[in-house]
Amino acid sequence: xxxxxxxIAAFVGFYxxxxxxxxxxxxxGRTTDDYFLxxxxxxxxxxxxxxxxxxxxxxxxxxxxxxxxxxxxxxxSAWQLVGSIGVVLIAVTLLPRLLRTGITTIPEFLEYRxxxxxxxxxxxxxxxxxxxxxxxxxxxxxxxxxxxIFGVPLARGVWMLGLVGALYTTWGGLxxxxxxxxxxxxxxxxxxxxxxxxxxxxIGGWQAFVAANADRLHMVLPADHPDxxxxxxxxxxxxxxxxxxxxxxxxxxxxxxxRSLRDGQLGVIFAGALWLLVPFAIVxxxxxxxxxxxxxxxxxxxAFPMLIATLVPPGLVGFILAAIAGAIVSTLxxxxxxxxxxxTMDIYQRLLDRGAPQARLVLVGRxxxxxxxxxxxxxxxxxxxxxxxxxxxxxQQFQGYIWPGVVAAFVFGLLVPQAPPSAGVAALLAGPxxxxxxxxxxxxxxxxxxxxxxxxxxxxxxxxxxFLWPLQQARVLPERPxxxxxxxxxxxxxxxxxxxxVIGFFILFR
Numbered sequence: 001x002x003x004x005x006x007x008i009a010a011f012v013g014f015y016x017x018x019x020x021x022x023x024x025x026x027x028x029g030r031t032t033d034d035y036f037l038x039x040x041x042x043x044x045x046x047x048x049x050x051x052x053x054x055x056x057x058x059x060x061x062x063x064x065x066x067x068x069x070x071x072x073x074x075x076x077s078a079w080q081l082v083g084s085i086g087v088v089l090i091a092v093t094l095l096p097r098l099l100r101t102g103i104t105t106i107p108e109f110l111e112y113r114x115x116x117x118x119x120x121x122x123x124x125x126x127x128x129x130x131x132x133x134x135x136x137x138x139x140x141x142x143x144x145x146x147x148x149i150f151g152v153p154l155a156r157g158v159w160m161l162g163l164v165g166a167l168y169t170t171w172g173g174l175x176x177x178x179x180x181x182x183x184x185x186x187x188x189x190x191x192x193x194x195x196x197x198x199x200x201x202x203i204g205g206w207q208a209f210v211a212a213n214a215d216r217l218h219m220v221l222p223a224d225h226p227d228x229x230x231x232x233x234x235x236x237x238x239x240x241x242x243x244x245x246x247x248x249x250x251x252x253x254x255x256x257x258x259r260s261l262r263d264g265q266l267g268v269i270f271a272g273a274l275w276l277l278v279p280f281a282i283v284x285x286x287x288x289x290x291x292x293x294x295x296x297x298x299x300x301x302x303a304f305p306m307l308i309a310t311l312v313p314p315g316l317v318g319f320i321l322a323a324i325a326g327a328i329v330s331t332l333x334x335x336x337x338x339x340x341x342x343x344t345m346d347i348y349q350r351l352l353d354r355g356a357p358q359a360r361l362v363l364v365g366r367x368x369x370x371x372x373x374x375x376x377x378x379x380x381x382x383x384x385x386x387x388x389x390x391x392x393x394x395x396q397q398f399q400g401y402i403w404p405g406v407v408a409a410f411v412f413g414l415l416v417p418q419a420p421p422s423a424g425v426a427a428l429l430a431g432p433x434x435x436x437x438x439x440x441x442x443x444x445x446x447x448x449x450x451x452x453x454x455x456x457x458x459x460x461x462x463x464x465x466x467f468l469w470p471l472q473q474a475r476v477l478p479e480r481p482x483x484x485x486x487x488x489x490x491x492x493x494x495x496x497x498x499x500x501x502v503i504g505f506f507i508l509f510r
Contacts, residue, residue, distance in 0.1 A: 007318030014322040018183045042257045047267025050254050052274045053185030053330035060278070061192075061304045061327065063141060065286030069303035072227045073216030073287060074509055077279040078237065081219075081502045084272035086241035088495035091265040092487055094246045097414070099261050102480030106249050107346045112477050113413045114424030116350065121428040122409075123346035125402050126249060130339040133398045135332065135376035140383040142328035148305035150321070158380045161328050166336060166373040185330065189274065191323030192281025195304075198311040199288035213287050219509045232448030239455050240448070243403045247410055250338035261484060265491045272498045276505070332373075340368035400439075400447055404454035405431020412462045417474035423465040427458050434458065 042050070067076040103109050107126070111119035143157035152160075203209055210217065223231045245251060245268070258264030282304070289307035296306065312320050344365040349356055356364070409427040413419050434457055438450040445453075 004314050004317070007314070007316075007321070010318030011322045011325075014183070014187070014319070015325075018326070042254065042259060042263065042267070044258070044263040044266035044270060047254045047258055047263065048270025048274060049185040050330075050334075051251055051268065051271035053188060053327070053334075055251065055271070055275075055331070056185075056188060056278065056282070056327060060282050061141070061145065061324065063137075064278075065282050065289070065304035066300035066302070067227065068216070068283040068286035069290035070227075070300035071225075072221070073213075073218065074279060074283055075219050075221050075228050077283045077505075078219060078228065078233050080275040080278040081505060082233065082237055083241050083245055084275045084502050085499050086238070086245040087268040087272040088498055090242070090246040091268050091491060091495060094414075095255055095264055095268070096261055096485040096487065097477075098252070098256065099258065099264055100480060100485050101478050103256065104345050105342055106247050106252055107342065109477075110409065110413075110424060110428075111350075113475055114409070114419075115421040118409065118421065118424040118428060119346055120350065121425065122406060123342045123350075125428070125432065127339050127342050127347070129399060129402050130250070130335050130342075131372050131375050132379060135335045135339070135372060136379040137383060138328065138331050138335065139376050139380035142324075142332075143380060144302075145305045145324055145328075148302055148309065155381050159377050161325070161332060162373045162377040164325075164329050166332075166369055183326065185274075185326075187319070187323040188327040188330075189277055189281055191320050192285065193277070194316070194320070195285045195307060195311070196280055196288075199285050199292070199307060202311055203288060203291060209284075209288065209291075212291055216287050217509055219506050226446075229446055229449075232446045232452075236446075236448030236451035236455075239407050239451055240399075240403055242411075243407050247406055249342055250334045253334075253338055253341065261486075262488050262491070265487065266494065269491065269495050269498055273494075273501075276498070276501055279505070332376075336369050336372050336376075339372045340365045343368045400435050400451050400454075401432040403431075404435060404451055404458055405429070408455055408458040408462060412459060412466075416462075416466060418470040419462060419466045420469050420471045422469065423462040426465055427462050430461055431455075431458050 064076050064079070068074065098106075098109065101109060101112065103112075105123070107119040107122040110122055139158045139162055140154075142161045143152075143154045146152040146157035146161075147154050200206055200209060203212070220230050220233075221228055223229045255264040255268055258267060285307055286300075286303040289303040289310075290300075292310060293303070293306050308320055308324075344361055348364050348368075349361060353360070405428045408431065409424045412427070413424055431454060434454045435450060438445065438454060439447070442450065
């Protein structure tokens with residue numbers, strides 16, 4: 001695709017606005033609360049848009065749209081729509097407890113509930129997954145998008161994206177990331193809906209689309225479906241959603257930064273409402289691309305980028321590139337910031353320098369940000385190997401090593417006060433081992449079902465340990481003064497509306 005002067009002006013102007021605004025908004029941060037939690041001052045609307053921008057990136061534009069173009073079709077939207085229900089449930093159950101403690105990281109909660117070993121285990125495994133899997137995958141999918149549309153060599157595109165993401169994250173921490181997300185998240189959704197409109201116009205409208213793709217427009221797939229069986233959606237996907245929406249640092253970090261419980265709750269519910277646009281802004285364009293570019297796609301992962309390259313007219317290229325780059329960079333920045341937060345607060349301060357002053361911790365966080373980017377950029381090109389089976393599948397399948405153990409440790413720990421520290425540590429260690437055994441010994445079982453089975457076995461192990469060595473006195477969690485933990489009625493009303501919309505979507509495309 002060729003850039004006109006208007007395209008170049010649109011792209012440069014957009015990023016001058018984004019970076020300038022982010023730098024100004026974050027320039028006064030000096031403490032760890034400022035750098036890692038935005039001074040605990042984020043309003044609900046900024047939290048919601050920031051979560052969407054952090055969550056939706058080229059792993060969706062490339063991977064989710066690719067699965068839509070492939071054998072999964074519209075059903076791949078279940079990841080976002082089930083997540084919409086998940087964030088509502090978490091908003092009224094888990095979030096008040098997390099905000100009341102005043103924690104900075106999710107692993108920190110495990111130390112209060114179990115012990116320091118549980119905190120370190122979760123922190124280390126999460127950092128490894130963030131940098132070695134998620135960060136590398138987002139960089140790869142972003143580089144592939146730039147390569148497919150603009151002919152930028154994959155490795156060069158990866159390093160360009162990594163350096164831009166590191167730039168404002170290193171400077172301003174979470175507050176810079178969140179304010180940049182305000183523009184990038186809105187541009188992402190607008191760009192996706194624009195592509196939807198162009199695609200529907202190219203194939204003759206919605207009715208023509210439905211007639212040509214009726215077999216792909218189902219949200220419930222057979223139990224023997226190789227990619228997304230309904231058994232996996234009803235079992236393992238809920239464990240994934242509980243982790244992703246309630247225990248995942250780079251999502252929860254925004255709610256921990258809320259200026260009040262009401263802002264945190266409405267923020268995640270607002271994100272859940274915006275996720276309802278994902279089927280239209282990402283998945284359906286992928287299906288349209290498979291129809292328009294039949295025989296031209298070398299792999300399903302090229303569906304969304306190919307649609308852009310085919311349909312976007314001169315004059316809009318700059319805006320679309322800005323939206324894509326914004327989606328990539330916002331997710332990168334969120335992952336980088338969260339990885340550096342976990343490393344600094346849960347590993348460096350906890351193990352190496354308990355008395356570190358605030359300025360040193362912020363410096364360590366900035367250094368960790370740079371190191372994470374260097375590692376992610378170095379690993380990303382390796383994902384061209386076809387053995388990984390597509391970027392979206394790669395991300396989901398490899399995160400199975402952390403989901404079951406972490407969710408079991410939290411759920412059992414919160415519901416069973418007698419669970420001893422050894423039960424939490426056992427859950428975090430046994431989860432990856434059991435999932436690995438399922439991956440090696442039972443490859444025919446869908447990985448979501450493997451996640452569900454691993455989760456059940458970990459719960460059984462925790463129950464046995466608790467039965468043999470129960471905690472004699474329940475742990476007392478800390479409480480941050482001045483936090484009102486009462487849930488406002490508007491939270492229930494808006495959350496109920498989001499759940500009703502998701503149910504309606506499943507009924508319409510059953």
